[in-house]
Amino acid sequence: MSKLGDMHLNRRAFMKMHKLRFLKFDSSLHDKNRVHVFDGLESVFTKLRYLHWYGSPFKSLSSNFQSENLVTLDMRHSQVEQLWNGSPQLVNLKEINLAWSKHLTNCPDFSGAPNLVSLNLSFTSLCEISSSIQHLNKLNDLYLVNCKRLRGLPDCTDLKSLRKLNLILCSNLKMLPELPCNIELLNLHASAIEELPSSVKYLSKLVKLDLSSSKKLKSLPNNISELKSLKHLRLTRCSKLDKLPDEIGTLDSLRDFEAEETAIKEVPSSIINLNNLQKLSFEGSKGQDMVGLSLPPLSGLHSLKELDLTDCAITKLPDSLGSLSSLNKLYLGRNNFESIPASIKNLSSLQYLDISYCEALQSLPELPLISTNAYNCISLEVISCLSVPDSFVATPSSSIKFDLINCFKLDRNVLIEEALLKIQSLATLWKGHYYEYLSVTPHSTVFCFPGSEVPKWFSFQSLGSFITIKLPPGWLNDNFVGFGLCSVVAFRDHEDNGAFLDINFECKLISEDGQWDVSHDTFYDGHWNTNRSLKKCYKIGSDHVYMGFDSTTIYLDDIDELYDEICFQFYLEGPLAKPIECCKVKKCGVRLMYAQDIGKPSASFNSDDEDEFWESMEKSISSDDEDEFWESMEEPN
Structure with a gap:
């Protein structure tokens, strides 16, 4: 009814x-x-x-x-x-x-x-x-x-x-x-x-205990450690809770432990005994006097996949950080340390590192090749070499992004040289994996940093957001990987308030007889960074360079070598795919990328003649008017 x-x-x-x-x-x-x-x-x-x-x-x-x-x-x-x-x-x-x-x-x-x-x-x-x-x-x-x-x-x-x-x-x-x-x-x-009864110890089958936002809770009974079946414990926003039981490490089954925005200032040493713990978060917990969270050695947490220490006023990280062999995600943003332990390079399972708003951070050690959010690390001067794996391993996200927005103290020349080396190496590894398995998850690598110029490595360059390239005979061969892309984005006091910025592009391949094929994709996906702790916003007041490689630019099995021209149009979008008025693409660049030493015979294009090829190609760059481009997008009769 x-x-x-x-x-x-x-x-x-x-x-x-x-x-x-x-x-x-x-x-x-x-x-x-x-x-x-x-x-x-x-x-x-x-x-x-x-x-x-x-x-x-x-x-x-x-x-x-x-x-x-x-x-x-x-x-x-x-x-x-x-x-x-x-x-x-x-x-x-x-x-x-x-x-x-x-x-x-x-x-x-x-x-x-x-x-x-x-x-x-x-x-x-x-x-x-x-x-x-x-x-x-x-x-x-x-x-x-x-x-x-x-x-x-x-x-x-x-x-x-x-x-x-x-x-x-x-x-x-x-x-x-x-x-x-x-x-x-x-x-x-x-x-x-305000407190749990001592009889809580008899809840031998308790799997989940949620005390979050219980703002009058002052303590936990010591015998909570007897809850041997407990897998999930939430203490988030228990603002009067300033201490954990010393024997909390005897919760053998614990998998998820969240104690965010509490008054806890010291983590008991017994926590290293939580062998089954997969997620640990102390975000925003730094003691009532804001002295900072004190951490014990973490070497025993071999199952830990996610560690969140965001905004804990930490001044020094434990060297044992590098022993967390299963760690996938590490959130260290908004802290006061000046350096990160060199042992972090041992985190072979790590996929994402957040160090955003670590304004005292001066240097980064050698890192595994991971997505890194270093937004607003204004004191960062040195980034050691990013390691490149010996073989391509597709991660769940299948993308690597390195954001250095507002990191103005970095040596830009060194950064560009390192970044381009990684982009080329990863593209080569991906192509080898593609040939070996025929079908493979698409991959992208993007670096972002302050700057106003397209690096010279991008052989084709244009003012504005549009570029057309004439493709010479033999450009498509077995070693061709795809296109390296670059865009310079001008920001006019763009405020980061948690909203994302996407850099998208439209790619149009054109043949001599007028046939064409169009694809759309995202070059830089702003969704990847969740900006977890936006307690204050920052402004981007200067130009920034976005450069990288995206295997989805082109589908290798679908390309016809008859195509002799390609056009790219870059555009910016915010939430709900709306344009962002205070930002625009002021320059762009493209490079044809070829893999090296992947065990496939080269075709008509010999990579040894690459320098000569690029010189000839530079003469074919066309920066035709954008209106002409959009008119050409109409389907031919």
């Missing part, structure tokens, strides 16, 4: 439906109740098994409601104030859902529903829960989300089947009741809990 308009029912509408078993009045989430009944319904519904009445207008079920066969009672968004009087015998009832019934102030007596499995009283106005709940020994799930008036719960020790207890946003709940040892999920997000 969800598609019907308002309906007015006679109170005797169901009187003769003695065998009615399924009754559902539904409505879309934002609609009000559209079924109106005056003075209640005159029916006992003795055979009814399923009752779903979204937005029910009744303040209470009628006294003659005696559906002992009822299995499911779903009355979300109802006008119920008191579900029923007394304790009707509903021995088959397994599910009650009264969520969003904001007028519900009196908790039902559940004595007549001993087989209840799921109970949802979320977003109601209940101040207390009936003690009859203690006898629901088959109850699996209890949801009391956003019951802001709720001050306490009865003893739940006898709820032997309880697996999930959800008390999110119960902002007046200051104490927990005694809980059964079989509970697996306990969510106390944004509660008023």
Whole structure:
């Protein structure tokens, strides 16, 4: 009945439906109740098994409601104030859902529903829960989300089947009741809990404990270390929590541990014993006096894949950082250290490093070839050589980006030389992998740094965002990899507020007889950097160079050597693919790239004559008017 308009029912509408078993009045989430009944319904519904009445207008079920066969009672968004009087015998009832019934102030007596499995009283106005709940020994799930008036719960020790207890946003709940040892999920997000009872140690099957945003929580009991099944522990935004139990390292099963924006200033040394830990985050935790987070050696965390130490006021990183052999992502942004341990080069599994806003950082050691976000490292002067792997290994992202926005102290010439070497090497490795496996994930490498000129390595250059290149005979051979691309972007006080900047391009291949093929792609994807901790924004007030290689520029198996001309048009986009007015592409460059020593015989083009080739090619550069380009995009007759 969800598609019907308002309906007015006679109170005797169901009187003769003695065998009615399924009754559902539904409505879309934002609609009000559209079924109106005056003075209640005159029916006992003795055979009814399923009752779903979204937005029910009744303040209470009628006294003659005696559906002992009822299995499911779903009355979300109802006008119920008191579900029923007394304790009707509903021995088959397994599910009650009264969520969003904001007028519900009196908790039902559940004595007549001993087989209840799921109970949802979320977003109601209940101040207390009936003690009859203690006898629901088959109850699996209890949801009391956003019951802001709720001050306490009865003893739940006898709820032997309880697996999930959800008390999110119960902002007046200051104490927990005694809980059964079989509970697996306990969510106390944004509660008023000040401490956990010592009996928490008996929750031997607890898998997930969420105390995030419990801003009155001051400490954790030492015996929390006895929760041997615990896999997920969240303490984020527990702003008064200033210490972790010394024996936290005995939580053998722990996989995810988040303690962001707390007052914790020292991490217990026992943490190195968390052999199964995969994610560890202390983002924004630096002690109440802002002295900075003190870290122990981390050498024992062999399963750790993600470590977040963003904005922890750290002045020195432990040398043991390089022993985290499984680490994929490392977030160190907004800290005060001047250098990074050289051991970081040993992180063979690392794919992403965030050191953005480390304004005291002066040098980077040799790094594994990874995506690195060094936004606004204004003191950075030295970047040691980026290592290049012996063979191409496709990562999940299949891209490498190195952002050095606002890093003005770097030696630009050295940086360009190193970056171009890496771009060429990676393109060669990718092509070899392509021939070996025939089908391979596309790869891209992009470097970004302050500058106003297209490096000379890009043999074809043009002012503006558009360039046309004449391709000589023999340009397409077995060693051809694709096109190296470069764009100089002019920024006029562009403010980074978490919005991304994409550099896209359109590529058009044209043959002598007028046939053409067009592709569109992204040269620089601003989505890759999440700018995790934007507590202050920076402005980009100068030109920056973006240069790199993208294998998706061209699909090698689809190219016809009859193409003798290629055009590129670069353009910028922000969120929702909208243009960014304060930025523009002022220069661009292209280079035909050829792989070296990949075990494939060369075709008509000999790479030994590369210098002569580039000299001849430079004479063929055309910077035709952009309007002409767009007109040529129209399909020929």
